[in-house]
Amino acid sequence: MVKITFPDNREKEYKKGSTGFDIAQSIHPRLAKEALSVTVNGELWDMRRPIDMDSSIRFHKWEDEEGKHAFWHSSAHLMAEAIESIYPGTKFGIGPAIEQGFYYDVDPGDDIVLTDADLPKIEQKMLELARTKETYTRREVSKKEALDYFKKKDDEYKLELINELEDGTISFYSQGVFTDLCRGPHLPNTESIKAIKLLSIAGAYWRGDETRKQMTRVYGITFPKKSMLDEYLLLLEEAKKRDHRKIGKELELFTFSQKVGQGLPLWLPKGAQLRERLENFLKKVQKDYGYLPVITPHIGNKDLYVTSGHYEKYGKDSFQPIKTPSENEEFLLKPMNCPHHCEIYKSKPRSYKDMPVRLAEFGTVYRYEQSGELHGLTRVRGFTQDDAHIFCRPDQLKEEFIKVIDIVFLIFKSLNFSDFITQISLRDPEDGEKYIGSNENWEKSESAIIEACNEKGLDTQIEYGEAAFYGPKLDFIVKDAIGRKWQLGTIQVDYNLPERFELEYIGSDNKRHRPVMIHRAPFGSMERFVAVLIEHTAGKFPLWLTPDQVVLLPVSEKYVDYAKKVFSFLNNSDIRTLIDDRNEKVGKKIRDNELKKIPYLLIVGEKEVADNSVSVRRQGVGDKGNMSLEEFKTLIEKEIKSETQI
RNA sequence: GCCGAUGUAGCUCAGUUGGUCAGAGCAGCUGAUUUGUAAUCAGCAGGCCGUGGGUUCGAAUCCCUCCAUCGGCUCCA
Structure with a gap:
């Protein structure tokens, strides 16, 4: 017998070799039917895997992440089986479950190109196979057996994966005629996969390495019920309507021109106003926090970036140097503001009493992003950072860092960004080549960030290898309408630039000391922030921010004069107002302005x-009744006050 | 940069196998209408069918180049 402990700490004895399914069955047949996987002693297992020792277990249904994970992972195997049956000889890379669905990287051979048009065919095959209720069976195999199997299949991808595994830890899963290297867990059988949609097809480098072969990645999602799939697809449709590129066009916020160049946004009047309001809002906050405004040019001498180290790191992949009539003179479009700000810091001697020095600039920078990377306003080649650099004494670092976190929170809170991730990005311990600066400085920077986050009680996740080449950072990441993640705010600790620029201050000991530098941008960039703001609000901006707050709709031409009177009243009260004096019916004007x-x-x-x-009439709400001009003015003012009070 | 898809009026789209296929709705302009909480009617005007080449008697339609956009991958100072 084995002793099984349940999540509520109840214990019960079962026959040795009982499976999760057996145990679930003993609790309730419904649980046995609905449980998709089971955690056994902290490890995710199949429902059908025999349990041979005393264990604590927890079942996972569709509602749990773990349940969905097993469901989608099994679906990936099902898709692989379907693809193999349609395209025999296909080789397989990896096929994991993801946040929404799953994918499989496949290599159908050099003469076969999978396209979107092939997806329905694969879907059909999957449904067909699912209906045969194939069981997923687990088998532990020796490394040799595993290698032999995939040698016979001539699948170099799986062979590479197996070669990296320890003998004794390798398992195969089979369903129907398809067998895959896999850790599991999987569903008992394919029966519960009722609704299938293959979403898209894309290229993906094997093992994420762009020097290696590009495989074909097929994305899909499955559900235990057809209605759930319909609901998901509807949700996806709705989300796509919030796309900032679509709304940006509709609301005339920004545009692009092939003639101007790709990735170079043109802000239209309404977008420019929106952006300006955001900038003013942050400027006011920064003023309260003791920041000093500076303005620096859009270009800088190449030497500036040689000194900073950016030229060596990014020079080849950047907009190339600008020549001048004078020989040996070269300028770069500035790809970041830090070196300029360092020179401002250096423009006069600094005392420890002056510290910290906080220099802020809405600085427009240019980076030659790869063409395939460009994406609406979220990834562009010319953008404006709400940048600032804080030069402080080492003893001030933590306090300053925390103050910046406060600013970011203030901004996010006032714009109702509640759903964000905080991520600490550290060095990749395996790859020292990628970074500049001494180990000691890196350690100081990394621990400063971690300490500050702990002190603020932030629930951060740590990512190794995501640091900037000159220092670690704390990033604030939000999702767009369809769940893609974008980094907005960023705070970075930097011991390197002060050294490269030989920045100094005179300490109380009358000796020279090196300041520490914090790079920070609460919005990240105006472009990306506005993009995400559009997607979060679906273009229904808060009243204080929106370009046009009020539109007057005269019922007929006879009342245009009165509308003008109201217009000047509102205008004098700083309420941004338009008149729709078109010769149209009220219904039409309401529709258009809604x-x-x-x-x-x-x-x-x-x-x-x-x-x-x-x-x-309130947009999206309806008729709010009749009121005097004064009453309306008060209504507006109250609403704005409640929005901007933080 | 790589893989795949797409590119027709300002916008959203239709154009079967190459042969009255250059179209529609909205927006715009003109006129009528003088309108009460999500689309009044009529008329007009709008396009070298992304670009450059090729195949053909004939190309929006087939092929190639390039450009841009979209979905991913890689990258993101």
Whole structure:
């Protein structure tokens, strides 16, 4: 017998070799039916794997991450089986479950190209196979057996994976005629996979290495019920409507021109106003926090970047140097503001009493991003960072770092960004080549960030190898409408640039000391922040931020004069107002302005002229009734106040 | 940069196997209408069918180059 401990600490004896399924069955047949995988002593197992020792277990249903994971991972195997049956000889890379669904990297051979058009065919085959209720069976194999199997299949990808595994830890999973190297766990059988949608096809380098072969990645998602798939697809459709590229065009916020160049956004008047308001908001916060504004040029002498180390690191992949009539003189479009700010710091002697020095600039920078990387406003070649560099004494580092975290939180909170991840990005311990600066400085920087985050009680995740080449950082990451992650705010500790630029201050001991530098950008860049803001609000910006707050809709031409009167009243009250004096019916004007997402629509006609009032309609809500001009003004002011009070 | 897909009026799209296929709706302009909470009617104007080449008697349609966009990969100072 084995002793099984349940999550509520109840214990029960079972026959040795009982499976998760048997145990679930003994609790309730429904649980046995719904459980997709089981955690046994902290390890994820199949429901059908025999348990031979005393164990604590926890079942996972569809509702749990672990349950979905098993479901989608099994679906990936099912897809592989379908692909192999349609394209015999296909070689397989890896096929994991992901946040939403799964993918499999496949290599169908050099003469076969999979395209979107092939997906329905594979889907059909998967459904066909699923209906045969194939069981997923686990088998532990020796390394030799594993190698032999895939040698026979001539699958160099699997062979490479197996070669990196320890003998004795290797397992195979089979369903139908398909066998895969896999740790599991999997579903008992394919029966529960009822709804299948293959979503897209893409190239993906083997093992994420661009020097290696590019495989074909097939993305898909499956569900235990058809209705769940329909719901998911509907949700996806809805999410795509929030795409900032689409809304940006509709609301005339920004555009691109092939003539100007790819990745170089053109801010339209409404977008420029929105952005300016965001900038002013942050400027005010920064003023309160003791930042000093600076302005630096868009280019800098190449030597500046040789000194900073950026030229060596990125010179080849950047916009190339600008020549001048004078020989041996070269300038770079500035790809970052830090070196300029270092020179400002150096422009006069600094005392320990002056520290910290916080220099802030909305600095426009240019980076030659790879063409395939460009993406709307979130990844561009010319963008404006809400940049600042804090030069401080080592003893001030933690306090300053924490103050920056406060600013980021303030900004995020005031714009209702509640759903974000904080990530600490450290060095890749395996790859020293990638980084500049001494070990000692790196250790100091890394521990400073970790300490500051602990002190603020941040729930951070640590990523190794994600640091900038000159220092570690704390990033604030949010998701866009369809779940892609984007880094917004960033805070970086840097001991390297102060050294390279030989920055100094005179200490209380009358000796020269080296300051520490913090790079920080709460928005990250204005472009990316506005993009994410659009997707989060679907273009319905908070009242204080939105380009046009109010539109006046005269019922007919007869009331345009009154509308103008109201317009000047609102305008004088700093309420951003438009008049829609087109010769159209009210219904039409309401429809058009609702679609433009203008927060307040004011209908004025005979009634309103008579009692000097407006009829208020809130965008997306409807008729709010009649009120006097003063009342309306107060309504607006109150709403703005509640939005900007933090 | 790589893999795959796409590119037709300002916008959203239709154009069967190459032969009245250069179209529609919205937006715009003109006129009528003077309108009360999500689309009034009529008329007009709009395009070298992304670019450059090729195949053909004939190309938006087939082939190639390049450019741009989209989905991923890689990258992201």
